[in-house]
Amino acid sequence: MTTQTVEYIRYRIPEAQSAEFLAAYTRAAGRLAAAPQCVDYELARCEEDFEHFILRITWTSTEDHIEGFRKSDLFQDFLAEIRPYVGNIDEMRHYKPTSVRGTGASVPSLYDWAGGADAFARLTDVFYAKVLKDDLLGPLFADLPPEHAGHVALWIGEVFGGPSTYSEQQGGHSHMVAKHVGKHITEPQRRRWVNLMHDAADEAGLPSDAEFRSAFSAYIEWGTRLAVYFSGPDADRPAEQPVPLWNWGAAPPYQP
Template sequence: MTVPTLYEWAGGSAALERLTERFYQLVVADDVIGPLFANMDPGHPRHVAMWLAEVFGGPDRYTTERGGYPNMLAHHLGKGITEAQRRRWVNLLVDAADEVGLPDDPEFRAAFMGYIEWGTRLALANSQPGATPPPDAPVPHWGWGVAPPYQP
């Protein structure tokens, strides 16, 4: 028996696109995080869905079509994200996941939230003035409870 990827368990690209569409509807209406997305590209929700798909074991479209990690990193550099904004991003994503019916079993949600916490904390750090994150890293691949090794 083959263990499904998080991408497969979530429902594939269609489910992740529903997630990000709803999520960014919530984001632009939010007074804490909305200002960060005031000039958001209309394709941004789809691009984030592509990123999440690749992270969770789906097709590598974000890398092949959008430039992979360096492109994602470029969108965060110099933004000065606050902890309150990071936390709101996480909370709104969880709300959107519930609203669009992403699986709510404890195993999936633990793995999903593990990545969301890890990724948003990196985005927060990478967005600060003077941050010098690695400019060229691979897209992370997240699985059932397995985090990438810590590298200071």
């Protein structure tokens, strides 16, 4: 589970002071942007009552915020900008994320955009047919159980926003990591894996638009590099974590 924490600071600012308040936070935001303990931040204004503002700051951890940022020169500069409005704070607390998370339907998930379960089943069927014939990867998968391709399809589908079937049936992220321990995957093998996966995506008819393939490629690079690390002799097994959820990244799908 992530150690990140979200701080919410709720302000009530009289309308006559709102312009100065926003200007002060525009200046103060530079200190947040420079803080290594700060993940992201956003100041929002209530539509129904313009006097209400909420500042949301995601910190790497509560301890990093309290012991790191608040004891730094950046905090002193930050506080100097917003000090006139400290008395207008209605609430200032840290909140831990829960398991309740998700996205709405305004932007389709990668899973839905790709075509759902059938698309990822085609992908892994084509991919592992190639792997078993490959001179570099074939020996690594010599004892491949027949259900392996289906399990990987469930994994990729869940990562891309589909049902949590892999987690429910196989055990989540730690189970996938365990599959690579002791395999001693080499960089040439990783590169071949990536190339064959891209070839399989073409043959299986996955979407070819730039945005989907950019997100797909990013995950394949990230996942294979983790696989190499966890297959090595000096890897530290991670703590129990949920399956990573991949999204569109910088470029959502083009929808004219």
